Amino acid sequence: MKLSFWRYSHLVLAVFCFLFLSVASVTGIILGIDAAKSPQPPYNVKEVKQVTLDKLIPQLQSEYTEVTSLEVKDHHFVVLKALDLDGKEVAGFIQPNTGKILGKYQEKSPFIQSVTSLHRSLFLHETGRLIVGLTSLILVFVTISGIALVIKQQNGVRRFFASFSKESFSQYYHVNLGRWSLVFILIIAITGSVLSMEKLGILNDKKVELRVPKNGRESEQIDPSKFKIFQTIHLNDVQSIDFPFADDPDEYYKIKLQDKEILVNQFDGKIEDTKNYPLMHLFLTTSLVLHTGQASASWAIFLTIATFGILFFIYSGFAITFKRQKNKLKNKIKPDTAEVLLYVGSENGTTIHFANKIAEQLNQHGIPTYQTDLNNFEVFPSTSKIIIFTSTYGLGDAPGNADRFLGKLDEITAMNLIDYSIVGFGSTQYPDFCGFASRVAEAVKDVNWLQAQLPLYKVDEKSTTDFIKWVKAWSDVNQCALIDTATYYSLEDKIQKESFTVTEKTALEGEESSFLVKLKPNSKMKFTSGDLFAIYPKNDHIERLYSIGKVGEEIQLIVKLHASGLGSGFLYNLKNGQQINAAVQSNHGFHIHDNQPTTIMISNGTGIAPFLGMLEENTQQFDVHLYAGFQREHALQKNITSKLEQFKSVNKVSNFKIAYSRETEDKQYVSHLLQEDMSIVKDILDNGGQIMICGSLQMHKDILEILEKNCANYHIYQSNNQIKSDCY
Numbered sequence: 094m095k096l097s098f099w100r101y102s103h104l105v106l107a108v109f110c111f112l113f114l115s116v117a118s119v120t121g122i123i124l125g126i127d128a129a130k131s132p133q134p135p136y137n138v139k140e141v142k143q144v145t146l147d148k149l150i151p152q153l154q155s156e157y158t159e160v161t162s163l164e165v166k167d168h169h170f171v172v173l174k175a176l177d178l179d180g181k182e183v184a185g186f187i188q189p190n191t192g193k194i195l196g197k198y199q200e201k202s203p204f205i206q207s208v209t210s211l212h213r214s215l216f217l218h219e220t221g222r223l224i225v226g227l228t229s230l231i232l233v234f235v236t237i238s239g240i241a242l243v244i245k246q247q248n249g250v251r252r253f254f255a256s257f258s259k260e261s262f263s264q265y266y267h268v269n270l271g272r273w274s275l276v277f278i279l280i281i282a283i284t285g286s287v288l289s290m291e292k293l294g295i296l297n298d299k300k301v302e303l304r305v306p307k308n309g310r311e312s313e314q315i316d317p318s319k320f321k322i323f324q325t326i327h328l329n330d331v332q333s334i335d336f337p338f339a340d341d342p343d344e345y346y347k348i349k350l351q352d353k354e355i356l357v358n359q360f361d362g363k364i365e366d367t368k369n370y371p372l373m374h375l376f377l378t379t380s381l382v383l384h385t386g387q388a389s390a391s392w393a394i395f396l397t398i399a400t401f402g403i404l405f406f407i408y409s410g411f412a413i414t415f416k417r418q419k420n421k422l423k424n425k426i427k428p429d430t431a432e433v434l435l436y437v438g439s440e441n442g443t444t445i446h447f448a449n450k451i452a453e454q455l456n457q458h459g460i461p462t463y464q465t466d467l468n469n470f471e472v473f474p475s476t477s478k479i480i481i482f483t484s485t486y487g488l489g490d491a492p493g494n495a496d497r498f499l500g501k502l503d504e505i506t507a508m509n510l511i512d513y514s515i516v517g518f519g520s521t522q523y524p525d526f527c528g529f530a531s532r533v534a535e536a537v538k539d540v541n542w543l544q545a546q547l548p549l550y551k552v553d554e555k556s557t558t559d560f561i562k563w564v565k566a567w568s569d570v571n572q573c574a575l576i577d578t579a580t581y582y583s584l585e586d587k588i589q590k591e592s593f594t595v596t597e598k599t600a601l602e603g604e605e606s607s608f609l610v611k612l613k614p615n616s617k618m619k620f621t622s623g624d625l626f627a628i629y630p631k632n633d634h635i636e637r638l639y640s641i642g643k644v645g646e647e648i649q650l651i652v653k654l655h656a657s658g659l660g661s662g663f664l665y666n667l668k669n670g671q672q673i674n675a676a677v678q679s680n681h682g683f684h685i686h687d688n689q690p691t692t693i694m695i696s697n698g699t700g701i702a703p704f705l706g707m708l709e710e711n712t713q714q715f716d717v718h719l720y721a722g723f724q725r726e727h728a729l730q731k732n733i734t735s736k737l738e739q740f741k742s743v744n745k746v747s748n749f750k751i752a753y754s755r756e757t758e759d760k761q762y763v764s765h766l767l768q769e770d771m772s773i774v775k776d777i778l779d780n781g782g783q784i785m786i787c788g789s790l791q792m793h794k795d796i797l798e799i800l801e802k803n804c805a806n807y808h809i810y811q812s813n814n815q816i817k818s819d820c821y
């Protein structure tokens with residue numbers, strides 16, 4: 094069955110009942126907590142399991158003038174109603190060995206009684222019961238559709254609990270907590286529906302009628318401790334006992350056990366009648382016990398947590414829906430008037446956000462652009478360019494709105510040659526990174542009316558820095574200036590600026606042009622080496638990004654001062670102790686991960702910054718080889734070299750080589766160092782290692798050219814995402 098069917102059912106049903114469900118959940122939580130804690134200890138007694146009626150009943154008869162009834166409540170509480178030796182009425186919890194009162198029996202408080210009534214019938218009597226019943230039934234279907242959605246998302250039952258990537262807080266915890274609590278919620282929903290059906294008379298718990306003899310026999314009183322039947326019944330199996338009035342031959346012991354009721358003659362202990370409960374009774378009592386958590390405090394706690402879960406799922410479900418609605422493809426023109434058609438494959442809507450940003454700008458530039466789902470793929474005489482943005486789901490599969498594209502492609506043809514470009518959105522956490530985008534790229538390659546403008550670009554974890562690489566490339570080929578600042582494409586509504594204090598800044602001496610700045614976040618925050626530090630020198634939308642090296646809890650930047658550089662000038666003018674507002678942007682694709690393979694780090698100039706942080710943090714002593722290029726050996730570079738020597742002495746770097754391009758006659762660049770070590774590099778890559786490049790775009794280009802020329806498997810390294818870069 095299609096994903097959209099389950100998603101639609103899940104959403105519609107949840108929307109339909111969310112109000113009543115919220116009331117039922119809040120009241121359910123209160124009742125759950127009450128069930129888990131009440132009545133108060135120490136009135137519950139473990140002897141319930143040991144004592145038999147032949148011991149208990151004579152004991153009670155000697156302790157009290159008259160015993161009316163006895164009830165064994167859940168959690169092993171024994172409640173007695175009787176007249177004491179002074180003839181006074183008593184009702185309380187007893188100790189079954191001695192028959193002595195432990196504490197007074199109290200009915201549920203008026204508050205709990207009101208909450209119970211609200212939970213069962215919303216204070217609306219029959220109508221309320223019907224609404225609550227329907228809500229429970231809908232919850233059953235919401236839960237079933239939820240299970241189906243998890244199975245679909247995880248690509249099968251076997252991978253039900255497998256990890257998946259965090260798209261957003263709401264999406265991640267809705268699914269993740271959902272899959273752990275679905276079974277409990279299903280039990281709550283089914284038992285709730287059953288109990289409502291009982292209350293509405295749809296399911297009937299027929300009363301068991303014991304046959305009381307017409308004329309009671311009065312025979313000689315045998316001591317109840319000798320009654321055979323009493324010797325066989327443990328208090329544990331008893332629900333309640335109605336005691337006979339003494340000496341009245343028409344009065345009997347009426348004993349309700351777990352599975353039957355029996356009528357026992359008070360004089361000789363003979364069983365006058367036995368009636369087993371029908372299956373329906375057992376089913377209904379089991380439902381009650383499961384739904385209320387009466388039988389066990391730990392079950393009541395599980396139920397309460399699951400009910401808290403329902404409230405969270407209502408909130409997170411709506412948050413996901415609103416986010417999807419927000420990320421709707423927006424169009425102002427018709428497709429057959431568009432020059433650019435932007436086709437989008439998206440499951441959770443984030444790719445749509447990027448598409449909207451591009452379409453909006455193209456339209457502003459006067460290039461009519463229309464965007465729609467990839468499943469709606471078609472071309473028109475007006476179409477001159479096609480852009481495809483698509484995410485990947487399942488394990489390399491198409492997202493929901495793109496699953497018909499590949500099957501449809503053959504049926505479409507165009508009269509003119511159309512340029513295309515594809516951007517894959519995915520996550521390197523999955524083995525098949527941007528797998529569907531790659532399949533799309535493979536399929537369109539052979540279409541004779543389509544012509545590639547750019548290679549396939551891949552965006553890891555919605556990285557705006559990855560995305561702007563495509564933006565820049567597409568802008569260049571098409572001579573169309575699109576905004577290339579990462580924050581413009583940020584998924585956050587507002588840039589989350591934080592306050593930082595400058596703790597160190599080196600001065601430039603002589604011909605030196607690069608300096609080091611250290612900043613300490615003023616509040617606790619998460620960041621790692623390879624992330625980007627965004628500053629706003631004019632306190633407006635203009636942003637400058639710098640690669641972060643994490644040193645201790647501080648951000649270390651290495652910056653080249655440009656003559657009229659807005660960002661570098663701003664940073665250079667900072668004073669020790671000064672506070673600035675800036676933002677940290679995650680750059681997931683350029684992080685060191687826990688399962689780090691052998692890594693070759695390549696940098697030139699200030700590109701060394703993130704690597705210094707990564708090496709500092711390499712306490713696990715991963716195998717790392719560093720190649721760095723600088724222009725001259727000034728004080729900063731000398732410091733860096735001695736830091737690298739220190740790292741080498743503690744195995745934080747296995748090996749490092751530095752090239753200076755302006756020190757000697759025969760200029761040496763970092764690419765030369767790499768060329769010299771090509772056999773080692775190939776070896777590392779062939780064994781699954783990775784290359785990380787940080788620095789200038791020209792150096793990045795040179796390195797890729799060398800790799801392509803020297804490595805037969807270059808394209809495999811690329812598609813395996815073994816070559817990562819952060820270049821500017």
Ligand SMILES: Cc1cc2nc3c(=O)[nH]c(=O)nc-3n(C[C@H](O)[C@H](O)[C@H](O)COP(=O)(O)O)c2cc1C
Nearest residue numbers: 439440441442443444484485489519520523526527
């Ligand atoms: C359940 C699940 C499965 C995913 N499977 C893959 C995958 O196989 N390959 C991949 O590169 N990305 C995978 N991703 C990551 C998404 O493609 C990526 O986060 C993308 O940016 C989501 O875009 P969307 O919100 O537009 O659908 C998966 C994400 C989720 C939640």
